Amino acid sequence: MSLGLIAIGAAVAALCGAGAALGMGNATGKAVEAIARQPEAAGKINSSLMFGLIMMETCAVYALLVGILIVFILGAKA
């Protein structure tokens, strides 16, 4: 396998970050709107926001892991 294809594979894996970033931005924006509307519910909104952010962060970290494994393991073989 050529090194170029491996680099393209890693780049495609990193595209997952775009989805995670969109989701995180959307969720945080909605949470800020909700807190602005109901400041007394900030605690509950924050904890559910945190749970959602953790899920999205996991998605991004999986992509990062796949990218790093492609670069270092396949790249070391090529």
Next chain:
Amino acid sequence: MLNVTLFPTPCYVFGVNVGLSVVMAWCVMALLLTGLVLLNILVVRKMKPAPTGAQNYVELVVDGIHRWAEGKVGHAADFVAPVSMSLMVYVFFNTIVELFGLPPATKDLNCTFAIGLCVFITVNVSGFKFRGGLRGRIKGLCNPSAIVMPIRILTDLIAPCSIAIRLFANIMVGGIIMELIYMVVPIILPAAVASYFNVLHVGIQTFVVGLLSLIYVSEAIE
């Protein structure tokens, strides 16, 4: 080229390959146990109704986590909060050793998968305990309707894998990024980045493990 592998670093104890992470976890646990026994003798045995000195901090941590758990799982907090806190202490001290240049035990998939299994057992035991045996647990699994039961069972089975891979990937990737930064800029910058990857990141991962265990339990008992 950086040497990256998913397999644990071999380490031989009496001729048996147990892996470096297990030996590290033993060392950390030995230190931790010594510290906790000292804490028990010096502070917990001498507890007074009006707290003074170190008792304040002990009460702050234990009470804080108990109250946090109560907000998530309600009356089950008496059972779940100690488990959650033990997991958090284990993850925190096994990961913070990276700050001193030692290989953290949580960088190994075996260690994090064990943590995931602990969460899985806690979730199922509390599911049986607080919903009234097998019938209640199955009823809880087909909560909106019986059709979703396979999906909910699948979700429960994936939970430990999810916790394991998340923690492992976070710690391993943090370590790789630190090593890459050491390669490119060997002075000043690593110190600044280490304050995130080796201190703040550890705190976040600890918090995440505790939060996830509480959330999975609250899903099982509600």
